[in-house]
Amino acid sequence: MKTAKRALGFTLAMLFLAGMALAQTDPGVQSGNRGTGAAFSSILSNSPSGILSFFTDGQKRFQDVESVSNSPSGNNGLGPRFNSNSCSSCHAQPAVGGTGAAMNPQFSFTSNGTAPKDTTPYFITATGPTLEARFPFFFNSNGTVNYNAPNGGVENLFTVSGRSDAGTCSLPQPSFNTAGNEGNIIFRIPTPVFGAGLIENLDDSTLLNNQLNNFNNNVGVGGAFNRNGNDGTITRFGWKAQNKSLHIFAGEAYNVEMGISNELFPQDRPLPGEDELQTGLPSNCLNLSGTGYPEDTSNPASTPNSAVLDDVSAFANFMRFLAPPPTGGVVLNGQQVSSSTISAGSSLFSSIGCSVCHNPTPGTTQVSNFTSSLSKAPVNAFSDIEVHHMGTGLADNVSQGNAGGDQFRTAPLWGLGQRIFLLHDGRTTNLITAIDDHEGNGSEANTVESNFDNLTPTQQQEILDFLRSL
Amino acid sequence: MHSRWLYCSLALVWWVVSPAHGQNVKAQTPSRNGGDFSDNVQPGNKGPTGVILVKGAWASASDSVTPLPEGGNVTNSVFTNQYFGMSYTLPANWAEKYKGPPPSDSGRYVLTQITPAATFKGPARGTILITAQDLFFTPLPASNAVELASYSKDHLQADYKVEMAPTPTKIADRSFTFFAYWSPAAQLHWYVLATDIRCHAVEIVLTSRDTKLLESLTLDLNKMKLSAEASPTGGTGGDGVPVCIKNYARDENLLTRVDPIFTEHRFNPVPVRIIIDTEGKIKHIHFLSAFPDQEKIVTDALKQWRFKPYRQGGQAVEVETGLRFGSGGYRMPLAAATAPTD
Numbered sequence: 001m002k003t004a005k006r007a008l009g010f011t012l013a014m015l016f017l018a019g020m021a022l023a024q025t026d027p028g029v030q031s032g033n034r035g036t037g038a039a040f041s042s043i044l045s046n047s048p049s050g051i052l053s054f055f056t057d058g059q060k061r062f063q064d065v066e067s068v069s070n071s072p073s074g075n076n077g078l079g080p081r082f083n084s085n086s087c088s089s090c091h092a093q094p095a096v097g098g099t100g101a102a103m104n105p106q107f108s109f110t111s112n113g114t115a116p117k118d119t120t121p122y123f124i125t126a127t128g129p130t131l132e133a134r135f136p137f138f139f140n141s142n143g144t145v146n147y148n149a150p151n152g153g154v155e156n157l158f159t160v161s162g163r164s165d166a167g168t169c170s171l172p173q174p175s176f177n178t179a180g181n182e183g184n185i186i187f188r189i190p191t192p193v194f195g196a197g198l199i200e201n202l203d204d205s206t207l208l209n210n211q212l213n214n215f216n217n218n219v220g221v222g223g224a225f226n227r228n229g230n231d232g233t234i235t236r237f238g239w240k241a242q243n244k245s246l247h248i249f250a251g252e253a254y255n256v257e258m259g260i261s262n263e264l265f266p267q268d269r270p271l272p273g274e275d276e277l278q279t280g281l282p283s284n285c286l287n288l289s290g291t292g293y294p295e296d297t298s299n300p301a302s303t304p305n306s307a308v309l310d311d312v313s314a315f316a317n318f319m320r321f322l323a324p325p326p327t328g329g330v331v332l333n334g335q336q337v338s339s340s341t342i343s344a345g346s347s348l349f350s351s352i353g354c355s356v357c358h359n360p361t362p363g364t365t366q367v368s369n370f371t372s373s374l375s376k377a378p379v380n381a382f383s384d385i386e387v388h389h390m391g392t393g394l395a396d397n398v399s400q401g402n403a404g405g406d407q408f409r410t411a412p413l414w415g416l417g418q419r420i421f422l423l424h425d426g427r428t429t430n431l432i433t434a435i436d437d438h439e440g441n442g443s444e445a446n447t448v449e450s451n452f453d454n455l456t457p458t459q460q461q462e463i464l465d466f467l468r469s470l
Numbered sequence: 471m472h473s474r475w476l477y478c479s480l481a482l483v484w485w486v487v488s489p490a491h492g493q494n495v496k497a498q499t500p501s502r503n504g505g506d507f508s509d510n511v512q513p514g515n516k517g518p519t520g521v522i523l524v525k526g527a528w529a530s531a532s533d534s535v536t537p538l539p540e541g542g543n544v545t546n547s548v549f550t551n552q553y554f555g556m557s558y559t560l561p562a563n564w565a566e567k568y569k570g571p572p573p574s575d576s577g578r579y580v581l582t583q584i585t586p587a588a589t590f591k592g593p594a595r596g597t598i599l600i601t602a603q604d605l606f607f608t609p610l611p612a613s614n615a616v617e618l619a620s621y622s623k624d625h626l627q628a629d630y631k632v633e634m635a636p637t638p639t640k641i642a643d644r645s646f647t648f649f650a651y652w653s654p655a656a657q658l659h660w661y662v663l664a665t666d667i668r669c670h671a672v673e674i675v676l677t678s679r680d681t682k683l684l685e686s687l688t689l690d691l692n693k694m695k696l697s698a699e700a701s702p703t704g705g706t707g708g709d710g711v712p713v714c715i716k717n718y719a720r721d722e723n724l725l726t727r728v729d730p731i732f733t734e735h736r737f738n739p740v741p742v743r744i745i746i747d748t749e750g751k752i753k754h755i756h757f758l759s760a761f762p763d764q765e766k767i768v769t770d771a772l773k774q775w776r777f778k779p780y781r782q783g784g785q786a787v788e789v790e791t792g793l794r795f796g797s798g799g800y801r802m803p804l805a806a807a808t809a810p811t812d
Binding site for chain 2: 135136137138139145147150151152155172174175181182183184208209211212213215216218219220222223224225227228229230232271272273274344347348350351352388389391392393395397398399402403404405406407439440441442443444446447450451453454455456459
């Protein structure tokens with residue numbers, strides 16, 4: 001009897017150990033320095049002459065901390081509403097130009113003088129994702145949600161109320177608690193911009209041919225391009241591919257995320273709700289920098305050449321000249337993953353259909369007038385730049401351009417190995433959860449997700465290892 | 471070797487069957503009701519979860535009675551699609567876990583996706599995916615299921631190896647094309663069974679690591695019931711299923727045409743399938759993909775269209791055809807543009 005019990009115990013222990021060995025593990029954020037955040041080689045070699053200073057100047061401005069007024073360095077114009085006070089506070093991981101960092105700077109804004117009168121919204125935590133919030137719908141005048149009135153605009157988390165450089169301006173924060181309680185709030189994390197110049201320089205024809213080649217898939221994937229409402233060309237930046245160019249992307253972010261008016265977005269932006277109330281921004285919250293509008297302009301009398309640019313143009317150049325994130329080795333549970341495992345994972349990723357949307361190389365860039373590294377270069381972005389229906393599990397009920405409430409741009413996966421927060425709202429740090437969340441009612445990814453489930457645990461692990469090598 | 475086995479297997483098949491959130495509130499300017507500022511203290515209209523309320527371009531129809539390609543469903547373990555005249559009893563312990571996406575603007579449908587249920591005890595998993603490609607709108611140079619399967623075989627990516635080139639077979643007493651390929655890396659096999667129904671290429675795609683499972687699933691497909699009316703070119707044109715004809719809405723068949731004028735430039739294709747009644751009026755409009763404003767504008771225009779009634783054997787019969795409004799979208803290859811139309 002004792003022997004039988006011992007045998008049973010041994011068997012259970014072996015089963016447990018075997019289960020452990022088979023369980024898939026996200027290798028997690030890879031900590032090694034892969035050299036992410038550097039400029040393209042032709043920029044670093046200053047070709048054409050003078051261009052390196054445009055990169056370094058843009059890189060510096062990208063890290064400037066903005067004030068409302070009276071900044072000794074002239075970085076004024078913040079607010080009256082904002083999500084953060086510097087590009088690099090959001091685009092930080094694993095280097096300047098990336099996505100949200102492990103420590104969320106927004107968590108300190110109410111205590112460090114950045115937003116002294118505000119309340120830290122309930123969803124902002126010290127170690128959670130850096131976030132932008134949107135209300136999919138407006139509220140009725142009685143305070144309930146009006147599902148017939150789509151909103152979707154950015155609800156800035158903070159105001160300049162109480163700051164010594166903001167005069168008498170005092171603004172309420174949007175009703176985040178009510179929105180949370182009513183399920184009328186969604187979140188977005190910052191998109192990394194490494195290699196963005198390559199994506200910008202893909203011509204529409206290349207993307208359309210790529211789409212044509214992928215129509216013939218047996219995994220139920222459709223897909224469409226978001227397009228500019230004025231000229232009809234393919235738009236490509238942002239979670240819903242709603243922005244045409246890096247210039248637009250920078251100008252809109254400067255205005256929306258930091259409240260700084262600029263040559264592309266020349267007014268201070270009230271919340272959608274403030275327009276709804278027909279009040280707009282109060283007069284004591286306008287022109288807070290005292291310089292007039294737009295707050296960011298080009299500087300005709302400045303030297304050197306790069307200093308003539310407005311901030312938005314400098315940001316755009318910085319992003320455009322950032323090299324794509326290099327791939328790197330992967331450490332899993334303290335052990336280096338072999339290159340053959342990474343290679344096997346790459347083949348599996350493609351074989352089960354992930355690459356129909358997360359296309360490893362959607363094409364080669366057109367000839368660039370900026371620098372040779374952007375010319376005729378492969379774009380190893382792991383994205384088709386199309387928007388796809390992702391179903392009810394990921395839907396945020398926000399429409400941008402032609403993209404509807406459940407459509408998202410295929411997130412480029414280059415640099416994934418060093419990202420902390422995953423999916424559009426940073427809901428998870430675990431790659432396995434992120435993959436699982438691709439399936440749901442109405443998702444184009446269901447069959448591919450099912451193919452992933454059809455693999456052996458070893459094969460699934462190889463895919464996870466591969467993804468963290470990107 | 472494997473191919474030969476597969477062929478035998480298929481031949482056999484033919485033979486056998488015919489928050490609640492805390493927040494410390496600091497003193498600040500009193501917030502207001504409306505817009506983005508709500509003091510709602512009586513939560514009561516929390517939105518439905520798991521529903522897409524804000525849609526982009528989406529499928530819709532002019533009536534709720536006429537069957538639609540995307541209108542199939544699984545009830546009591548039976549997948550039924552009235553439009554395609556299809557009824558398929560799922561294998562034991564398999565289920566539809568999730569609904570598919572809406573049709574694409576190029577006419578691609580996911581009719582259903584079947585996977586092992588929680589009660590499944592088999593040694594290997596698999597997937598049954600049933601899709602349809604509207605042959606009026608496909609950007610691929612294919613005008614029927616055979617050509618589509620051949621195109622698939624000729625354009626397989628380097629990750630895959632052909633196991634069996636497109637081969638005629640019978641499933642549920644209906645002509646199908648069988649095509650098989652596999653991935654050496656993933657050790658996954660794909661069995662594709664394609665047939666033509668109502669000017670759509672309907673494909674049943676079986677995927678698994680286990681070829682025995684795939685063979686069993688293939689055999690099981692013979693239990694499928696396919697309506698005689700749902701032939702490659704549609705039905706008899708009677709009340710049930712119209713005849714389908716590509717490009718029927720060309721000038722020589724049109725008596726009155728009023729073009730829709732879009733008020734917004736959205737740069738998206740708006741593919742529609744219409745059913746023309748025996749008097750030449752449009753009795754049904756199915757939008758595969760359109761924004762609500764586009765839907766209204768196209769509907770208002772199409773209501774005014776008049777056709778010469780389509781005659782078959784001297785009798786006027788209903789006819790189904792396709793029209794593509796809007797702009798932008800996907801690329802049509804030259805080969806597709808010059809492919810035979812009727």
